[in-house]
Amino acid sequence: MNRDTWMYGLQRHDKEYLTRLKDFLKVAEGHRVKKGERQIWCPCKKCQNCKNFTDSKSIEEHLICHGFMNGYTRWSRHGELLIDSNTVDTETNDDDIDDFDNDNYDQIDDILHDIQDDVPNKYFENFQQLFVDAEKPLYVGCTKFTKLSAMLKLFNLKANNGWSDKSFTNLLEILHEMLPEDNELPVSLYQAKKLVCPMGLEIERIHACPNDCMIYRDQYDGQDKCITCGKSRYIQKNTEEEDNVKRNAPPTKVLWYLPIIPRLKRLFVNAKDAKLLRWHFEKRSTDGIMRHVVDSPQWRNIDYEFKEFAAEIRNIRFGLS
Ligand SMILES: [Zn+2]
Ligand SMILES: [Zn+2]
Structure with a gap:
């Protein structure tokens, strides 16, 4: 009996379902021990592999009450590879490509789950999409690649071989045409990037003088x-x-500005990092011995000079002088 049949076809009080469910729990438990983790992710319809439990009893109960989440026949969150290891091995030997090995594919899923707690609400939907793409076959019936694994592999090639954005886009277009019609491969670099970096930091592109005299911003925004x-x-x-500039022509020079505020915010998104960022206030030693910039007179001078700033224990200093 294949998994599709027992996981989704049987009544959940059926003896067969309950026996096979025990098998699943064994696999999950084995993976937990192998990884040295305390929790097991629950693949029930409600938890969707986004909640975990220390006891497999709770998971068993969930899987009886709610059943398995849709399309989870490959137990990727519980130690099974997202793609079929046998087929990959035979397809990608004897070339000089710096491949992701199967462990990498396995890790993609792990990485996603590891970072999901750190994802700000604003990006949560995008992040959930990443999970969906990590499970979705590249096209119906494809067992070798998921949408995400295919894209990561292609990006890896692009980076290793220094392909231009333009050549990469051309390749995506051709591959998209070569694959079966219902394939999920993105056709533009923009879509591809959106797929693999759904939480990318914002970038501001500001036109600049080719001789670096000025940037076209604020009151100069309208200048030609x-x-x-x-x-x-x-x-x-x-x-x-x-003398007769064309406004629809491309700019001569563009400055890429990475706004600082979103970056600072991101530092505080992860609870562990946020705690470390307060170290200079909460954990520094006060024995009068200088070991760190925080013990320096400059640090104290800044605190003395800007009392309000110093009073905020989450303050951040980029540099001191
Ligand atoms: Zn559950
Ligand atoms: Zn100039």
């Missing part, structure tokens, strides 16, 4: 030419047109 050197903000086909 550099106020210092007169160079056009946009690329001109020929230089005679310099």
Whole structure:
């Protein structure tokens, strides 16, 4: 009896279901011991592998009351590989590609679960999508790749071989056409990135003068030419047109700005990190011996000079002088 049949086809009080459920619990328990973990993830319809328990009894109860979550025939959260190890081994030998090995695929799922508690609410939906993509076959009937594993493998190749964004997009388009029609492969780099980095930090792109005189921001946002050197903000086909700038042409230079506030916020998202960030206030020793920047007179001077700032124990210093 295959898993589809007993997991989703049988009544949950059926003797066969209960026996096979015990087998599942054995596998899950074995994985827990192997990983040296205390908890087991619950794959019931309600918990969806997003809640864990220290006793397998609770999980057994859930799986009897609610049944297994949909499509969980490969027990990837409980030690089984997301993709079929046999097929991968035979397909990807004797080439010089720096492959993810099967352990890596296994780890993708582990990593997702490890970081899920640290995901801010704003990104939670995107993150849940990542779980879905980690389980979804690349196309109906595909056992070798999931949507996520295929994309990670391709990104790995791109990075190892220095492929340009353009060539990568072209490859995605062709692969998408070659695969069966219902395939899940993203067709653009944007979609692909959205898939693998659903929580990417925001980036601000600001146009700049090619000679680095100025950036087109705030009161200069509407300008077409550099106020210092007169160079056009946009690329001109020929230089005679310099006076007559075309606004729909691409910018001559773009500054990528990574806003600091989201980065600072992210530092505090993880409870453990947030605690470490208060170390300078809560845990530093006060024996008068200088071991760390926090013991320096400069640190104290800043505290003295900016009392309100010093009083906030979560304060962060980028540099001291
Ligand atoms: Zn459950
Ligand atoms: Zn300039």
